[in-house]
Amino acid sequence: MSQCGPEEIRSAYVDRLGKEFGDFFYHLDESVVRLVAIWDVYRSLFGTNKERVDLLYEATEFVTRTFHDSLHQRVILGICQVSDPAGSGSRSNVTVYGLPRFIDDEVHRAEIERMLVDVEGATNFARDLRNKLIAHSDLEAATGSYIVDYSSRIKIVGAIKSIIEPLR
Secondary structure: OOOHHHHHHHHHHHHHOHHHHHHHHHHHHHHHHHHHHHHHHHHHHHHHOHHHHHHHHHHHHHHHHHHHHHHHHHHHHHHHHHHHHEEEEEEEEEEHHHHHHOOOOHHHHHEEEHHHHHHHHHHHHOOOOOHHHHHHOHHHHHHOOOOOOOOOHHHHHHHHHHHHHHHO
């Protein structure tokens, strides 16, 4: 069984979807695959077995906490990366919100747009964490006068599933 490299995968998307949409979809798909892979690493280390987590913290608490926080923050940033607005000023972003512009069929576009409403609801917690605690040190969040919508495994899985749905 042979495996395709990144260029072959990109080329297949371009052949099937055209240059602009193919390139866009390839980069979006790669970002989602990377997000899922990082989430899988996080879950395998910190989300499947309490004894494993306890052992990691017992062996080296500082390194384990640093690794835990780094993976968690990367998952949160990955969710935001693929679910932020389609553009900012004159710049385009590779995000699920960019998909509708490539879909000519009105029924299919409307279906994707309905899915994007679900993406927004499922990913708001990640943007809140990013904006208040990860990318910035928000004073209200730091002092407790603003309550940050923290993540949970359920929220992260829901966000990832909602992001994947429009790509099917």
